[in-house]
Amino acid sequence: MKNLILEMEEYAKEHNVPIIEKESIAFLMKFIKQHDIKNVLEIGSAIGYSGILMASSSRQVKVTTIERDETNYMEALKNVKKCGFEGKVTVVFQDALELNLAEGTEYDLIFIDAAKGQYKKFFEKYKYFLAPGGAIITDNLKFHGYVGKSDKIESKNLRQLVGKIEGYIDFLKTNEEFDTEFLDIGDGLSVSVRKNDEK
Numbered sequence: 001m002k003n004l005i006l007e008m009e010e011y012a013k014e015h016n017v018p019i020i021e022k023e024s025i026a027f028l029m030k031f032i033k034q035h036d037i038k039n040v041l042e043i044g045s046a047i048g049y050s051g052i053l054m055a056s057s058s059r060q061v062k063v064t065t066i067e068r069d070e071t072n073y074m075e076a077l078k079n080v081k082k083c084g085f086e087g088k089v090t091v092v093f094q095d096a097l098e099l100n101l102a103e104g105t106e107y108d109l110i111f112i113d114a115a116k117g118q119y120k121k122f123f124e125k126y127k128y129f130l131a132p133g134g135a136i137i138t139d140n141l142k143f144h145g146y147v148g149k150s151d152k153i154e155s156k157n158l159r160q161l162v163g164k165i166e167g168y169i170d171f172l173k174t175n176e177e178f179d180t181e182f183l184d185i186g187d188g189l190s191v192s193v194r195k196n197d198e199k
């Protein structure tokens, strides 16, 4: 397992796959343990790195993870098999915006880590599958330090992307249904919980 994790880190570096930062995955693993999370939905598997680590954080937790890129999907499948997690991690090869989950499916934790420009769409689509008391965690809200400085970015594509992340942060801050905590961990994480779920 430890070797596989190192192998995945190497692969990610070599192939420029943006896997989660150490500090952020440590936070997620602790969160899963502390809140006794049983079902996780991850949007954006890449090579399975965060999915496998989340699945390893407690005995009962299971992870369903969605990936639309075929190369990454194949790599994720291979890695799940290598660590014998076929029963704990299910990798779904599909665009998360096109997937139809069975009605009544519920997750205690939804981890959003796919296309940064689509965060709001993922949130709006998947909040209906959040179990009562569950949390939606989003990664990369600092986007390498660009967030909050989009007006100074020269590249149009990057400026638009960062603008969308800023828009998502505003959407969370002004959301009437969810309360969100923003954490200065790794590349920036948010934890959103339904207001009327709080004790």
Ligand code: SAH
Pocket (backbone or CB within 6 Å): 017, 018, 019, 020, 043, 044, 045, 046, 047, 048, 049, 050, 051, 066, 067, 068, 069, 072, 094, 095, 096, 097, 113, 114, 115, 118
């Ligand atoms: N969670 C991973 C990293 C994910 S990188 C980790 O930390 O280990 C983001 C991934 O999301 C990429 O592999 C990309 O192909 C995928 N992705 C982007 N948009 C998507 C979408 N709409 N549906 C499914 N996967 C998507």
Ligand code: MG
Pocket (backbone or CB within 6 Å): 018, 019, 020, 113, 139, 140
């Ligand atoms: Mg990420």
